[in-house]
Amino acid sequence: MGGSWDAVGQELPITLINVTNSPDNSAKKRFALNENVEKVLSANDVCDLKVAIVSVAGIMRAGKSFLISFLLRYATYMYYKLEDRPEKPREELWMGSEMGALNGGFQWRHAVRRQTNGILMWPVIFKCKLQNGESIGLIFLDTQGTHDGETTSSIWSSVFALSTLISSLQMYNVMRAIGEEQLQNLELYGGYGKLIAQFSAGETPYQSLMFIVRDFKNGMEYPFGIGGGEAYLQDQVINSSSFPKQSQEVRKHIMGFFENLSCCVLPDPGPKVMEEKSFDGKMRDIDLRFREVIQKFVPTILTPENLVLKKINGNFVTTREMFNYMRVWVDCLNDASLPRPKSLFTSTSMNDHNRVMNAALDMYSLHLEALVCSKNCFMKNDQLKAIHNLAFEDALKYFFASTMLGKGGEATEIFHKILEDSMNEKFFEYQALNNARIEILEKAVRTPINVFVCIGICTVLEYLEFKNAAWLKLVSYAALLQWLKTTLVGGIMILKDRNFWKRSDD
Numbered sequence: 001m002g003g004s005w006d007a008v009g010q011e012l013p014i015t016l017i018n019v020t021n022s023p024d025n026s027a028k029k030r031f032a033l034n035e036n037v038e039k040v041l042s043a044n045d046v047c048d049l050k051v052a053i054v055s056v057a058g059i060m061r062a063g064k065s066f067l068i069s070f071l072l073r074y075a076t077y078m079y080y081k082l083e084d085r086p087e088k089p090r091e092e093l094w095m096g097s098e099m100g101a102l103n104g105g106f107q108w109r110h111a112v113r114r115q116t117n118g119i120l121m122w123p124v125i126f127k128c129k130l131q132n133g134e135s136i137g138l139i140f141l142d143t144q145g146t147h148d149g150e151t152t153s154s155i156w157s158s159v160f161a162l163s164t165l166i167s168s169l170q171m172y173n174v175m176r177a178i179g180e181e182q183l184q185n186l187e188l189y190g191g192y193g194k195l196i197a198q199f200s201a202g203e204t205p206y207q208s209l210m211f212i213v214r215d216f217k218n219g220m221e222y223p224f225g226i227g228g229g230e231a232y233l234q235d236q237v238i239n240s241s242s243f244p245k246q247s248q249e250v251r252k253h254i255m256g257f258f259e260n261l262s263c264c265v266l267p268d269p270g271p272k273v274m275e276e277k278s279f280d281g282k283m284r285d286i287d288l289r290f291r292e293v294i295q296k297f298v299p300t301i302l303t304p305e306n307l308v309l310k311k312i313n314g315n316f317v318t319t320r321e322m323f324n325y326m327r328v329w330v331d332c333l334n335d336a337s338l339p340r341p342k343s344l345f346t347s348t349s350m351n352d353h354n355r356v357m358n359a360a361l362d363m364y365s366l367h368l369e370a371l372v373c374s375k376n377c378f379m380k381n382d383q384l385k386a387i388h389n390l391a392f393e394d395a396l397k398y399f400f401a402s403t404m405l406g407k408g409g410e411a412t413e414i415f416h417k418i419l420e421d422s423m424n425e426k427f428f429e430y431q432a433l434n435n436a437r438i439e440i441l442e443k444a445v446r447t448p449i450n451v452f453v454c455i456g457i458c459t460v461l462e463y464l465e466f467k468n469a470a471w472l473k474l475v476s477y478a479a480l481l482q483w484l485k486t487t488l489v490g491g492i493m494i495l496k497d498r499n500f501w502k503r504s505d506d
C-alpha cells in the first residue's frame, strides 16, 4: 500500500504550457505548448479514452498546489497500477497514517514568491473505471497564480482562461470568501477564454467550475465541505436578487459561462501549515479538522461517476484529441490580433464607470429639474445653490456606492472628475435659466408700473391743458396693450410647453 503513495514521489510534474513574460510587442511567443506532452497523451493505453481534466487556479500563494497534491495522492492510491498490487485499495485509507507526509506531487511550499509557473501537468494519466465498465482517463493540472506582481495581468489572465478552457473541472481557489473582486476577476477571465474560443472558431467548452474557499471563517453558518459550500454558493452567487444591479450582472455572466457551478468551503489547515517554514507535509502537523474535511471532499469529486468528462462542441474528447485543441488555443493566444485581456479589462472598467456616471448625472438633473420647475419656474439664487449642493452630494454618494470593475483605480478618478465637472456645468445652465426667468418677471412687473406712472402724469398734464398730453397718453395706452399682448402670448407658450392643453388620457 505504501508503494502506491511513493509513486507520487517518483514522478515530477511536466510543463504543459510555458509562459514567457515578454512585452506585448516582442517577437518572442509568450505562450508555448510543450510538444513532448503529445507523447504522453498519445500513449497507446490512454489515447482513445474519454478524459476528465481537473485543474486548480486562482490567486497566487493560496495553497493551490497543496490542495491538488491531495487529489493526486487519492488518485495514485485508488487508480494507479492496480494490477500490480496484491490488495484492492480501501478508500478510507487513501490519506495514509498520521506519520505519513504529503510529499512529491505538485510543488507547494512556504515562500513569498510564486512557485508554480505556467500550466503544469501530472505526467501520469490515471485510468479509472465507470460502473458500466468503461475506462476513462484522468489528468491533473496545476496553474500559475494570478496577481503575482511578477508577470503582467495580461499573462495571468490568459493562463487562467487557458486552464479553464482545457479543464473539465476548474477549481477556483479563493481566500476566506467569495467576494465581489473574485467574481469580477472570474468574469474577466471567463470572458477572455470565450474570446479565445471564438477566435479559434469554436464553442466555449467551459463545463464545471468549483469555488474552493480556503481558510473559511464562517463554518458555524455554513458547515465545512461541499454541503456548506453549496449553501454558501446559493447565498453568495446564485440568489443574487438582493445584490446591487451591477453585482447581479456579474453573477449572471458567470452562471452563463459554466454548465455547472459548485462550491466547497475549507477550514484553515492550522498554524504549522500556514506559518512554519519547517513544515514538510507531515499529516500529523495538519489540523485534524482540515484533514477530516479533505478526507471526504477529495473522494467525492474523484469518484469515477462524479468525474466530469471533457466535451467540446457537444462531443466527448479523447486524450489524444485534447492536444490539438490545446495547440489551437495556444496559437490563438500568441496571435497578435487577439485583444489583450488588459485592454478588455480596461474597456469593461470604462464602460462600467461610464454607465454609473451617467446614472448619477441623470439623478442630479432629475433632482434639480423637479425642484426648479415646480416652483413657478424660478427661485432665489441661494435657494438654487442649496438644491444644487444637495443633489451634487447625492449623485456622488451613488457613484461611489456603485459596484464597478476596477473601482478605486484610474477609471474611478477620471469619471469622478467628469461627473463633478458635468454637474457644475449643468448647474450653471440652471442658474442662467433661473436668472433669465427672474429678469423676465422683473420686466413684466416693471413695464406696467412705468406705463401707469406715464398715464398718470399725462392725465395731470391733460388736466393742466398741456399741449400733446393726449398724444402721450395714447402712446402709453399702446405700450400697455403691447405689454398685455406679450404677456398673454408668453403665458400661452409656457402653458403649451407644460402640456397644459393635453387631455389626461393622452
Ligand SMILES: Nc1nc2c(ncn2[C@@H]2O[C@H](COP(=O)(O)OP(=O)(O)OP(=O)(O)O)[C@@H](O)[C@H]2O)c(=O)[nH]1
Pocket: 059, 060, 061, 062, 063, 064, 065, 066, 067, 107, 108, 109, 110, 111, 113, 114, 115, 116, 117, 143, 144, 145, 146, 214, 215, 266, 267, 268, 269, 273, 274, 279
Ligand atoms: N492559509 C493557508 N495556507 C495554506 C493552505 N494550504 C496550504 N497552505 C500553505 O500555503 C503555502 C503555499 O502553498 P502552495 O500550495 O505552494 O500555494 P500556491 O497557491 O500553489 O502558490 P503559487 O503556485 O506560488 O501561486 C504553503 O506554505 C502551504 O503550506 C490553506 O488552506 N490555507
Ligand SMILES: [Mg+2]
Pocket: 064, 065, 066, 107, 108, 115, 116, 142, 143
Ligand atoms: Mg502552486
